[in-house]
Amino acid sequence: MGIIRLITVVAVIWLVWFFFKRFQQNLINRKQAAVKSNNTVSSVKKCAECGVHVPESEALEHNGLYYCSASHKKSSSSNK
Numbered sequence: 001m002g003i004i005r006l007i008t009v010v011a012v013i014w015l016v017w018f019f020f021k022r023f024q025q026n027l028i029n030r031k032q033a034a035v036k037s038n039n040t041v042s043s044v045k046k047c048a049e050c051g052v053h054v055p056e057s058e059a060l061e062h063n064g065l066y067y068c069s070a071s072h073k074k075s076s077s078s079n080k
């Protein structure tokens with residue numbers, strides 16, 4: 001009976017440890033996913049003329065505002 005009890009205790013401890021590790025890995029994955037989505041949000045700029053969202057690398061900046069194309073940048077600056 002002693003050995004069965006010991007095996008049961010070890011199995012329970014192993015299960016708790018296993019699920020704790022999995023829970024920890026889930027938290028890490030969620031944090032990494034949140035960081036990734038934050039990065040994509042910050043790298044997208046909204047066109048001040050038409051409201052289209054463009055990647056920061058493709059957006060044209062003028063007076064602190066971002067535009068999707070050179071024509072929108074031109075038409076916006078000529079309005080003011």
Ligand SMILES: [Zn+2]
Nearest residue numbers: 047050068072
């Ligand atoms: Zn635009």
